[in-house]
Amino acid sequence: MALGHETFEAQVSCEGGAPRMAEIRAPKAGATGPDWDVAAWRDGQGARWALMAGEIAEHAPPLSPTSFARQKAMIAARASSRVRAAATPAPATLRHEARAGDVALRLDAPLSGEFFKLATMRLSHRRFDGGRAEALPREVLVGVDATLVLPYDPRRDRVLLVEQFRSGPARRGSTNPWSLEPVAGIVDAGETPEQAGLREAREEAGLQFDALIPIFEGYPSPGSSTDHFHCFLALADLPREESWRGGLDEEHEDLRLHAVPFDRAMALAQTGEIDVIPMLAMMYWLAHHRARLRAEAGSDAA
Numbered sequence: 001m002a003l004g005h006e007t008f009e010a011q012v013s014c015e016g017g018a019p020r021m022a023e024i025r026a027p028k029a030g031a032t033g034p035d036w037d038v039a040a041w042r043d044g045q046g047a048r049w050a051l052m053a054g055e056i057a058e059h060a061p062p063l064s065p066t067s068f069a070r071q072k073a074m075i076a077a078r079a080s081s082r083v084r085a086a087a088t089p090a091p092a093t094l095r096h097e098a099r100a101g102d103v104a105l106r107l108d109a110p111l112s113g114e115f116f117k118l119a120t121m122r123l124s125h126r127r128f129d130g131g132r133a134e135a136l137p138r139e140v141l142v143g144v145d146a147t148l149v150l151p152y153d154p155r156r157d158r159v160l161l162v163e164q165f166r167s168g169p170a171r172r173g174s175t176n177p178w179s180l181e182p183v184a185g186i187v188d189a190g191e192t193p194e195q196a197g198l199r200e201a202r203e204e205a206g207l208q209f210d211a212l213i214p215i216f217e218g219y220p221s222p223g224s225s226t227d228h229f230h231c232f233l234a235l236a237d238l239p240r241e242e243s244w245r246g247g248l249d250e251e252h253e254d255l256r257l258h259a260v261p262f263d264r265a266m267a268l269a270q271t272g273e274i275d276v277i278p279m280l281a282m283m284y285w286l287a288h289h290r291a292r293l294r295a296e297a298g299s300d301a302a
Contacts, residue, residue, distance in 0.1 A: 048080050048189065049079070052072075052079045055111065055117075056068070056075065058111050070114070071114065071115075073188065074116075076188075077186055077188055077189050080188075080189045081145040081228060096128070103125045104124045104125075105138075107119060107121055108121055108137070111142070116142060116144075117142040118142070119139065119140045119142050120138075120139050122137060123136045141226070141227070143226050144186050144226075144227070145193065145230065146187060146196075146228070146229050146230070147184065147194075147197040148197075148231045148232065148278055149183040149184070149197045149200065149231075149233070149234050150215075150234070150279075150282045152293070153238035153259070154296070154297035156239070158261055159238075159259070160182075160183070160207075160238060160257060161259075161260060161268075161279075162180070162182060162205070162246070162256075163178055163180055163258060164178065180258075180273065180279065183201050183205055183207075185199070185203070197209075197212050204246050206246060209234045209235075212234050214231075215282055216281075217229060229278055231281070233285075233286065235293070243256055243258045245257070262286070262287075266287065
């Protein structure tokens, strides 16, 4: 039996109007469908659907049809993040090389939250002395993979900063919860990080790129969050000196875009006006590679 979006959603939104655990199996050889085939299962798509079903099963009380419809995109994005993590090499030339059985965790309570999720867990792991740390109480914000893009105009030596209100600084009590950041967005299910970056550049800033330059990727807050950031540079044409509005109304985005000289952006980093750590890291990466990028672009000032 081939499974597509419609089949999966029918399986998780039945019995009393509440979604339930779907039965997910790899399709039989020769099966066809809009989204499923044997190759897709082997490439991770089947694992994504199984992980989605697992998250749905962890909810108590069960998700209502309305809640499932509202949350299904994020459920899919979280499942894709887990599939991507399992497929990504994890070098261990200095740090401990993790082996099967080194880590075990179980949920202490159902997942909570609408957009992101809070997982309350008991976690056990291998200690450096050879023993084990057992049943440690931990809480983790279950986020998603996100792509961050820093547009840079090497001829004019300008970077694009995205200004927006942020709930994290507001909840902490910051006197100014408006942040200056790179272009950023969630890697949706079925997208690569690069595809997400190209899409977000169009949606947030109206910029069209053919390719992105990888900078680095990693965890911004590994002690408390599953968030994983894929960071890129985009060589851009930024002729506008005035700020402009950006973002999608249907996603309730209220963005202001600033194309500023690189030196001014670095001054903002030094004064603390840029206070978002991934943005700062990307700026310092650019500072290291800036002369080369300007020379390759044929800048008169390089």
